[in-house]
Amino acid sequence: MRALASRLRRLPPSCGPVRLIGVDGHAGSGKSTFAGRLAAALGEAEVLHLDDIASHDELFDWTGRLREQVIEPLGRGETAHYTPYDWRTRAFGPPRALPPAPVILVEGVGAGRRAVRPWLAALLWMESPPEAAWAQGRARDGAEQREFWDGWVPAEREHFGRDPSRPHADLLVHRRQEGYEVVDGPAGEGRTGPDAHAQ
Template sequence: MSHEAGATARAVVDLALGRPPTLGRGRLVCVDGPAGSGKTTLARRVAGLLPDARLLHVDDLLEGWRGLPGLAGSIDALLRPLARDETGRWRRWDWYADGWGDWQEVTPGGLLVLDGVGSGSPAYADLTTVLVWVEAPDDVRLERWRVRDGEAMLPHQERWLRDEAAQHDGDRTRERADLLVDADGRLLSRPGG
């Protein structure tokens, strides 16, 4: 882990722990941004800093390639019980079977890190402790996507890019973010600065 990326992950955790709990007795960090920007790398670093942190990739809650518009409802249904200090439930999307899979549970308390496009929805902004926006130049993002997911996923790319842009524009995710981070994990801005 580079020093700067490690410092950014620590800044996210410090900001979250410095704020009152928003998810019942727990806290919620949402790491959002366009595909291939570096969200998962940062989210793993953040979750790795606390022994009670849990990381949830919102790709697992998407109903396939066209599931982005319904994602906020699925996440909200998971988070509302946690806000009452009750166990939250969510259903995993099986990308290979192209259908819903098994149910998962999340116990209340600690730090929950949501990672993925659409994770920073305003639908549950009242439960979000820290919203992080990660960005990267388009050429970097598209190359990362190609390397990570392979050529077989490229037919989905054009539609996904339109859907994610519409989601982020409609939700004003970048503008609402507490922290802005670049593709290398460097903190671009912090609250009040």
């Protein structure tokens, strides 16, 4: 993880002074856990969870909100302020500050979508078959979220069918019994620098 963090720090900024790193993959594939560990390796880097940008009414139609609240201010070197969504109360909360930093991780399904990629310094994809990831997500969320998952799965299938992220991933992340293995992705081919394999 330290080798990966070092490699990401060496990338050129992609959004004003910030290196935005996308962490994408199927729901339930372990993106949040991986992003948290990578953030720690980066020295407690900020993680923007796309669950805070999306909503029940806009599972994937959140690109405009992300651009206006986060990408545009960071691109100007300013502190961004986004309104995190509460999935229990179904309402957006008070603004949360996201100051520009050398590296910010953007984690969530669709982090590598077509409309976001121009501002990413690198895109990481969590390698997991969709059915396995969804099963893990359902087990994690329990019966309380069964109805949500019944609607989410076809929505995710449709999203990635129209706007796939994996073909544009610079790095693929494989979960192992101990840690992770990170290898070049379909779009990687050296774009993220040396040390193509890291754990």
